[in-house]
Amino acid sequence: MSQTITIEVLRYRPETDAEPFFQTYTVPHLEDGVVLDALNYVKDHIDPTLSYRWSCHMAVCGSCGMMINGEPKLSCHAFLRDYGGRVIRVEPLDHFPIERDLVIVMESFIDKLSSVKPYVIPKAEKPIEQGEYLQTPLQLMAFKQYTQCINCLLCYAACPQIALNDDFVGPAALALAHRYNLDSRDGGKGERADVVASNQGIWECTFVGACSEVCPKHVDPAAAIQQTKISASLDWFKARLLPGAN
Amino acid sequence: MSRRPYVRKVERSWWLAHPRYVAYMVREITSLFIVLYCALLVVGLVRLAQGPAAWEGFVAAVSSPVNVVFQLGCLAFATYHSVTWFAVTPKAMPLVLKGERVPSKTIVAAHYVAWAAVSLVVLVAVGN
Amino acid sequence: MTASNKPLLWVPFAAGGLVAALIVPVLILITGVLVPLGLVHGPHDRMAAFAHNPVGKLILFAVVALPAWHGAHRLRMTAQDLGFGGIVIKGACYGSAAVIIATAAVALLAV
Numbered sequence: 001m002s003q004t005i006t007i008e009v010l011r012y013r014p015e016t017d018a019e020p021f022f023q024t025y026t027v028p029h030l031e032d033g034v035v036l037d038a039l040n041y042v043k044d045h046i047d048p049t050l051s052y053r054w055s056c057h058m059a060v061c062g063s064c065g066m067m068i069n070g071e072p073k074l075s076c077h078a079f080l081r082d083y084g085g086r087v088i089r090v091e092p093l094d095h096f097p098i099e100r101d102l103v104i105v106m107e108s109f110i111d112k113l114s115s116v117k118p119y120v121i122p123k124a125e126k127p128i129e130q131g132e133y134l135q136t137p138l139q140l141m142a143f144k145q146y147t148q149c150i151n152c153l154l155c156y157a158a159c160p161q162i163a164l165n166d167d168f169v170g171p172a173a174l175a176l177a178h179r180y181n182l183d184s185r186d187g188g189k190g191e192r193a194d195v196v197a198s199n200q201g202i203w204e205c206t207f208v209g210a211c212s213e214v215c216p217k218h219v220d221p222a223a224a225i226q227q228t229k230i231s232a233s234l235d236w237f238k239a240r241l242l243p244g245a246n
Numbered sequence: 247m248s249r250r251p252y253v254r255k256v257e258r259s260w261w262l263a264h265p266r267y268v269a270y271m272v273r274e275i276t277s278l279f280i281v282l283y284c285a286l287l288v289v290g291l292v293r294l295a296q297g298p299a300a301w302e303g304f305v306a307a308v309s310s311p312v313n314v315v316f317q318l319g320c321l322a323f324a325t326y327h328s329v330t331w332f333a334v335t336p337k338a339m340p341l342v343l344k345g346e347r348v349p350s351k352t353i354v355a356a357h358y359v360a361w362a363a364v365s366l367v368v369l370v371a372v373g374n
Numbered sequence: 375m376t377a378s379n380k381p382l383l384w385v386p387f388a389a390g391g392l393v394a395a396l397i398v399p400v401l402i403l404i405t406g407v408l409v410p411l412g413l414v415h416g417p418h419d420r421m422a423a424f425a426h427n428p429v430g431k432l433i434l435f436a437v438v439a440l441p442a443w444h445g446a447h448r449l450r451m452t453a454q455d456l457g458f459g460g461i462v463i464k465g466a467c468y469g470s471a472a473v474i475i476a477t478a479a480v481a482l483l484a485v
Binding site for chain 2: 391392394395396397398399400401402403404405406407409410414415416418419421422425434437438441442444445446448449451452455456457470471474477478481482484485
């Protein structure tokens with residue numbers, strides 16, 4: 001294995017650059033190192049101006065999402081040894097505006113996330129005196145995988161419909177809505193439908209499935225969306241064929 | 247410091263950039279051949295309604311070399327549609343039986359069984 | 375934003391996808407291989423008898439109409455993916471499906 005690794009990083013400094021450009025760095029190869037380690041080496045020893053987000057370095061915080069050789073990955077989860085000593089190309093996550101270097105503007109996602117009302121909307125008022133909600137393992141199993149999202153945005157970077165339509169609510173937000181719709185304590189599906197079942201919600205999805213392929217937490221947002229299509233369709237027909245039924 | 251976010255352009259050829267998206271496009275284009283074959287079937291229905299002579303004409307047309315090649319192409323794409331459709335069905339319909347999630351493989355296998363059964367029924371019905 | 379009326383398009387699309395997946399390949403096998411090879415032949419009177427039966431009519435209609443709708447909707451979404459999303463494309467896709475479905479209905483009622 002070569003002693004050094006070459007990485008090609010997309011730079012963009014709004015105050016000086018008209019357009020993004022690639023800058024190449026050579027870093028020592030670390031046996032069990034990840035791309036994030038290479039970036040940290042660059043920042044610590046070669047070029048302190050390089051900007052990027054990171055935090056936990058263990059694939060739970062969702063901060064360090066980037067395009068690595070064209071694939072959306074967590075840079076702390078992309079092992080240098082897997083790139084066969086070849087040049088590694090690092091770019092900011094696709095489909096988001098570039099703030100600076102590898103940092104993207106994610107405000108649109110934050111808005112989409114809040115728009116789906118990602119909190120338990122109780123079926124009925126339940127005063128404290130009535131005690132806690134009880135949930136069986138089976139009830140938990142129904143929605144548990146959809147709780148695992150770390151908001152890393154790899155799914156948005158992978159989704160062609162996000163690329164083609166900025167307003168698409170997107171995989172992570174819709175998966176989170178599904179998490180609450182499936183929660184036995186929740187009665188908010190109808191309230192969420194205005195966004196979730198809108199034209200910019202589930203109906204923009206064409207089940208490419210790339211979101212679920214790149215998700216580091218195996219949330220499977222594609223599954224969440226297809227299940228929501230069925231559920232929303234049933235609700236649509238129920239509302240028109242059985243008005244008054246809940 | 248002022249912000250000046252840079253928006254990267256999406257090319258019309260976006261799907262060529264990665265094998266995953268090429269595969270998606272191939273999967274979607276199966277729909278073209280399904281529509282074309284339905285058009286062929288509807289011509290058959292019309293000929294059926296027009297009487298025995300028209301029907302025999304349809305049977306002959308369907309057997310022409312050009313039509314056979316076209317239909318073999320449709321068959322390839324239709325089969326690919328079936329395979330990809332069954333593969334993703336478990337995602338849309340999670341099943342829980344006796345407190346356990348039914349494995350995706352089982353759901354997919356059940357669809358293949360249904361596919362074989364339906365095909366057999368049709369073949370037997372037509373063959374008699 | 376409000377909940378969309380897309381379910382009206384999507385439910386027949388989903389049904390058509392399943393029907394297409396289960397039945398279309400064997401049909402193509404019959405019309406594209408077995409009939410040309412002379413291994414199968416549907417005489418007009420037997421086919422017409424089947425199509426005359428109301429259940430037979432329904433089956434034939436479902437087998438043609440649902441996959442046609444499925445394909446048309448999917449083609450429209452794919453055209454959109456390729457950057458062609460205007461009213462002309464929508465008209466062409468759903469229009470073709472409408473023609474196929476209407477013709478099937480008329481033909482089956484006439485048998």
